[in-house]
Amino acid sequence: MIKQFLSKLPRKNPKPDSPTTFSSPLITEPSISGRRTSSAVFPANFDPLSSLKEAPASEKQSLLISKLNLCTLISHSSNSQPLNETDQELRHQTLIEILDFVNLGSCKFNEQVMEALCNMISAHIFRVLPPSIRSSTVFSPQSAMDIDEDEPAMDPAWPYLQIVYDLLLKFVASSNTDPKAVKKYLDHSFVFRLLELFDSEDPREREALKKILHRIYGKFMVHRPFIRKTVSNIFYRFVFETERHNGIAELLEVLGSIISGFALPLKEEHKMFLVRALIPLHKAKNIGAYLQQLSFSVIQFVEKEPKLAGTVITGLLKYWPATNSQKEVMFLGELEEVLEVTNGVEFQRIMVPLCRRIALCINSSHFQVAERALFLWNNEHIVSLIAQNRQVILTLVYQALERNTRSHWNQAVLNLTLNVRKMFSEMDEELFQMFQSNYEEEEAKAKGVEEKRRLTWERLEAAAKSGPSDPAKNTAVLVTPLIICTPLC
């Protein structure tokens, strides 16, 4: 293949074509994958195989471009057939050379270089990600067992992809560029495809993407709304449609630093982002993969705008896991972090539903959930919030505490419960006594309420049978069944 390229290149400068380059095994071996190309690809007609280092300064840029174009040609996406080894090797060598050259800092990114560079990068990294082994449509019990969930999938092509990503990072980070010109090549479509790649299974690729996205967001103001919108779309799809995406954690990490840079007061648009994109992320079942980054982002919001604490906590309560205890423990953890930055006024607004939920957690038969809930009382800030509102909160949690002391199976939970009770009684002896003496009564009352509810529905059912509510008809209903069942009595 190389021969084909070279034969079409009218050599301007025969000198760089040193015999060593030609006798290298790379070229002597004929390549099977024939591709048509034209000399137009190499603008200055520089031989892409000559060394960049040795080239005279005036020709370096042009040589760089021809090297970039060569790499664009030998990308896997330009042909559906896999590359042969010779081409792979050549690509690798050339990419390393380009990267070294750029690293030296001697590279000026003029428009032509940028265009060639972006084309080359696009050709290499923008590919359709292969099917995931885990999401495979074929499911057999054995193959499913053979796959280790924690083992990240490593892309065999990474060694050379890494060089391309390094180049992209260098380019994006370079201070040598004119942002206006760069925008022409790093356009929305480029950014969009970059964001799509976050679904890669290879953690190394996602790490590289994260760094690049961060730079792009920081440097190109024009792309900011677009990036936020596209990321939201990725989140929506993940939460509401597929529940499958590999890069949520990385995207959130970038967002975390974006959010911490938001100016005050927060724009309405950013608050909407919290409500519509971030909070629903709590719904997914594999939240563990990105909870840390999510909590960070959410807390950034609350720290900037304390009024959002209520919104966040209401959201947590909305997505509170019903059956997944592990997830519940995680939620309690995040809740503590949010409460940590919640002020008294906000706390009062949400404490009733919140403490109802906590009461349920305290009574959980999963000891880790109960423990985690009771640990909230180890937090000074939270305890002070509770102390200020002890009257209300005790109404909501007293029964739960009492139930635990009487019948929780786990010793550690029992001890923690006793501690919390002690804390309350030290907080306000009199109040606590009152609840203690009312307990039995309350329990009995609850039973009565239940019985009453049942009867109410029974009456309603009867009324429904007889048609629209009408006092006269109500009595009629009573009479008929009585007669029917008299013999039974």
Next chain:
Amino acid sequence: MVEELFSGLPNLERLENFMAMVDEPLYPIAILIDELKNEDLQLRLNSIRRLSTIARALGEERTRKELIPFLSENNDDDDEVLVAMAEELGVFIPYVGGVEHAHVLLPPLETLCTVEETFVREKSVESLCRIGVQMKESDQVDWFIPLVKRLAAGEWFTARVSACGLFHIAYPSAPEQLKAELRSIYTQLCQDDMPMVRRAAATNLSKFAPTVEPSYLKTDIMTIFEDLTHDDQDSVRLLAVEGCAALGKLLEPLDCIAHILPVIVNFSQDKSWRVRYMVANQLYELCEAVGPESTRVELVPAYVRLLRDNEAEVRIAAAGKVTKFCRILNPQLAIQHILPCVKELSSDSSQHVRSALASVIMGMAPILGKDATIELLLPIFLSLLKDEFPDVRLNIISKLDQVNQVIGIDLLSQSLLPAIVELAEDRHWRVRLAIIEYIPLLASQLGVGFFDDKLGALCMQWLEDQVFSIRDAAATNLKRLAEEFGPEWAMQHIIPQVLEKINSTHYLQRITILHTIYLLAPVLGSEITSQSLLPVVVNTTKDRVPNVKFNAAKVLRSLIPILDQSVVEQRVHPCLVDLYEDPDVDVRFFSGLALEVCEQVKLS
């Protein structure tokens, strides 16, 4: 209600409670409001589930004027409650006074169409459709179509997604001008900024398109469709693939060739494997729409490309459709173009591809006919039967009957036996289970002779498996064999071996045999049961392990209806009486149950 109150033990307190309440006036809405405020989700859910009770208690008019408006305003609840509400409202027409008042149900559902949770929205759309089709045409124009328009113009994507699912109901009743408007709104939805909306529009296109007049189908709908096929998100494009077959069926063959065929050929070379995967799955459906000539020229090459795709996932889908595809072609074409690919796939590097192929390839035999099957398919069958991956072998064996009809089993039987034996001893119990389940099929296909020689011993061996499910399946298998070959055969080939195993030293083995007897007895009939099976069961009632004893009691209970009255009297009853004296509580319990059956039989 009162009946319930008086049933069981009379409870004075309850009665008093009840009487006291009867004097109180009943406010159905108040009850609902009260219940919906409850902190317990289950209670709120229960009350929503009884919405119709409240409606009936209120009567139609008050339901319209009080209940429905109340629901429209109170939908800030847990998603689970909202799903239930959406579902209930879908069948609420009778409670609001029939079809002419159906429109009052739209506002609460409209709000539910805009919530975040997908399930709630889907259920609401479903209910709206259910109500919409029942509405009078004029009511649809007055109420339903404006609702669709409002949702389609919704600020948040959820409303617009919901709107997409309502067009096929709204469109037919709309007057001409409104129809044009609806079409243009749908076009906009297909170009929406949010991919979620475009996906919904693409999904629903196959529902909407059939309601559109043929003249607009070719213009408006095809333009929409083409836009979707060029979407830059593969998730949208692959939904458009689904539309291909649906649209193909609506269009005239010539239009189909002109508009759909190029699209599908393009899709079959899409850069996203997900799109190609969809094409591989759906391609055969399109063949009918475009007719044989275009199939031969365009679709066969496309399909061949998919069978040779780089991505295993695509090959799996394509391989799984190979029989369906060949059924449409004439045998000549299939042999010429498809069969070479099939041969390649039979040694594909991915086991899942081979497995998918194995699950359908037997069906090709009737299509290709006897000679071609022997010459071309048989080598493939044989190589798949020797595959290293058990699923592949299992899939071949499971479809054996299809080949048997064409070429007989003899040609395969030599390779079959080693394959079966190996599967029977596979280390994964699920594989063993699968092969056991095919044994009756094999037996019926291979005949008694083959079975006696080769498989009989295997069937016995499974009774001693380490895994309960296998022992259980082995017992069921023996029963099915006895059904297939008849009691006499069973007496000769199964019963002696089975009964011998009752002397096993392991109590679980003995229980397995009891279970086998329990299954076999009804098949073998009264005489064999009383002569051969019963003595063995009677012996086990004296086992030293209580679990064996109570299982014996269970089996005896099941034998009672099969045996003659006199046999029960003389041989079963005394045994059970002995067991009823057993120190073990379970043994007493089950022998008690059996004795009850004895008594019943005696009485009748």
